[in-house]
Amino acid sequence: MKRAGIALLVTVAFAALLAPYLAPNPPERRFQNLLYAPPTRIYVRQAGFRPPYIYEWRVVNRLERSFRESRVRPVPLRWFTDGRLVTAEPDNGAPLLLLGADAYGRDVFARVVYGSRLSLALAAIAAILALIVGAAIGAVAGYAGGRLDDLLSRVSEFVLVLPSMYVALALRAVMPLVLPASTVFILLALIFALFGWPTVARGVRAIIASERQREYTLAARAAGAGPVRVLRQLLPAARGYLTVQGSLLIPAFILAEATMSYVGLGFPNSTPTWGTMLQDAANVTLIVDAPWILAPAAGIFAVVLAVNLIVQGTGRGLVQLGK
């Protein structure tokens, strides 16, 4: 279970890392004659086996978005050319569209792999921020005890109670609605971290508070170590907890990005992320005609499933849904 989860997560991470190599077409490229074109079929048989080839999609009816294959010319797939794993002949109107095309005739597969970069990077950075802030506050609360501990614990409980999605929405909505992608990235990372830290802080506080009673803390103090030095000795005890929390936060943040972008409060539509891509799926008739635009949902599902498999293996709680 755990191993399958890690394998899945590593696969997704590698796909994101190798996006320019894996994508058969650039993610911004628009194929004007292939709006909502279905996935390209790959053939290997023609009077016996031969190297994989495809046929070009030809528009039958632009309004009904129907296409047929033009069987006159088989287009062979080209491997390891132009720094891409595999591609067809995008310049001759026969691109390889593994997951079809979107409203602008852009390659959905290419956008899913490129989109995973931003979605994953945002989630990872927000998770790291939440872990740092949470660990720092939790450590101070657990070590100091007394009034300061009470205050910090109350604050983190209060933030935990708030329905994070709404507050995140409100915080994002009061900013100017149209912002460049880099500003959105920083803004969303900060907002997500704001909701991630309290769970981390609570766990770390409990761990530090119990470690403080141990002999080695006493020994460190007796040796004349100040609070900062002692905390540096204590914090490694929370390492396992932080790993688990971090891996739980990542799918939660990926979902949060998807939700924000879906409702138009995340990244601008031209930037491929899993959320902005799902925005196309807002029109139900389009999903019926072109189900492949739901592809980013599969990416999100893969990450959530992977993390669930991993934490299931370690016997910890499952991803808190919706939060």
Added chain:
Amino acid sequence: MTAFLIRRLLFAIVLVVFAASAALLLTRLAPGDLTSQLGPGATQAEIAATRARFALDRGPLAQWVSWAGRAATFDLGESFLYNRPVAPLVRSAALNTAALAIVALITATVLGLACGMVTGSRHDAFSALIRSASFISISIPPLLASLLLAFVAARTGWLPVGGMSSVNAGEMSWLTWLSDVAWHLPLPVLALALPLAATFERLQSQALAEAFQQPFVLAAVARGVPRTGLILRHAWRVSLRAICGVYGIAIGALLSGSFVVEYITAWPGLGRLMYEALRARDIYLVAGCAAMGSFFLAIGTLAGDLLLAVVDPRVREADAA
């Protein structure tokens, strides 16, 4: 118990006041205001008049004070977007959200409990099937679930894809209207309930398995209580505690999850209303929605705690002490 209730009530009031005030001030301090909704053709005089009507010409603090004074008498001001008082708008949206959340919670509880009892007490192919179904649906959060269900509904035509009632709802008698709403319910309810039911199933399954280790169950076995009776009468009451313990969190998750479900399935609830209000900078509507939402939250967590106290006597004693 009384002291506990009073403490929670105070917390609820503080939460509602804080959330509504924060929403009001945030919207006020945000760049741009609702006059941008007037369009580019609006004259200076119109803009000034609208600003005066919504007290935007006064300082944020003065606006908050006058709003808070009226809000104390449940006058939540007016909505610019709907050109109506905020209170009835928020009330009807809140009822819709509450209906959705309550049906989803009941569905999730019944489904989760039933499946959890199976997977917690048997080890056969059927239980393995439920286990894997639950594991998959726990990984399909409401955002994905509602998109997938909308896709299935649109493809098969089994269920209406969105909205709460049909277009001609106004002409229906109340009975047909009710069945019409019931027809629109399953999609958003399932989208919300399935991941939650899966969480409940996992908890119930673990708790039941643990309950079987307890001495009193062994005693019941020794008395000759049959296996079904053992689960139904003894073990599951103890195991309920696990689910009741997360009810408070579940209600928060339902509220958060309901936003995206309402948005995708066009359910006219609080989440949608708040989203529209936020985008239009409809200041009093934002504050009204925040007040109502936080009120729900306070009620929900309180209900969760009370439920825990009912099920588990140990919690009651801890509070009495």
